[in-house]
Amino acid sequence: MKIAVIGATGMVGREVTAEAVRRGHRVVAASRSGKPVESASAAEPAVVDLADAEAVSALAAKNDVLVFATGPSRTGGDHQEWLTASTRALEAVGSTPVLVVGGAGSLLIDGERLVDSPNFPEAYRPEALTLSALLEELRNAPAELNWTMISPSPMIAPGERTGSYTLGLDSPAGERISSQDFAVAILDEVENPQHAGRRFTAAN
Template identity: 50%
Template structure:
């Protein structure tokens, strides 16, 4: 399987790259910076905001992991939204599978989004609302788009690859997940699709 990973040098993207390589897949790691990637990865310096390169990369991949996120430093979130729109447009009507990394804020408890709850940290609210817009866009897409959004638990951080975690759909599961096990779930979904055109989540 040919796996393209946008944000391949980030905390989540780098773990997805490592997991895909370990499983013997052909991996294209896409970064803006041209960062050094592990041996066996085809590194591509490109931006998801560049329509031409997105069409080429998505068109050449079987599956695409979108491990990007909106700015946390006050930058314009529209750039992130435009990037995801480009990826969606490139995958629409093709056989390429698109998996977008979501956030815990977009999950719901009793019908209320986590991000709208009174205890949700204010410093993450803008970011979570922006990522939630992407979920709305994916859910509104027509049947020709093969998409999945995977939401981590409340806390995701570097840790241990255990291969043992719980899955859920719309409501949070547990309170944390390692980036390594998040990557395991991404590759599991790529290899044995179980959540076509819907979101799911995981945690311990």
């Protein structure tokens, strides 16, 4: 399978790239810098800016699936600009399946989004609200967009690749997940799609 990862140098993107290479896929590691992913030397580096819809369209045409592993900056930047660029990029992928890495803030507990709870960390709230808005845009997207979104557990960080995880839909499946096992869940969905047109989540 030919897989393109946009945002391949980020925490999740590099693990997805490495996991895809580990499984023998042909992988394009796309990012604004075009830097190679050290843990996945077999991946082909490519310079792709999310805001360049034409480049995203060309990437989609050459691959079997796209993984969007980019997100709004937590430390600054224009979130609306990122959201607009993401929307336009997704409009450009055509019929190529796309798996979007979302956030945990849109997950629900007793009908309430985590991002709306009083204990949600303020430092993460702007990012969570922007990713929640992207989920709503996907849910309202034209039927021809073949999308899936995966949200991590409320806590995600580099750790151990166990190959084991639990799935959920709109509510957290657990408290935490390693970025390595999150990548395993993503590649399992890429290889065997089970959540087309839906959001799901994974936890250790």
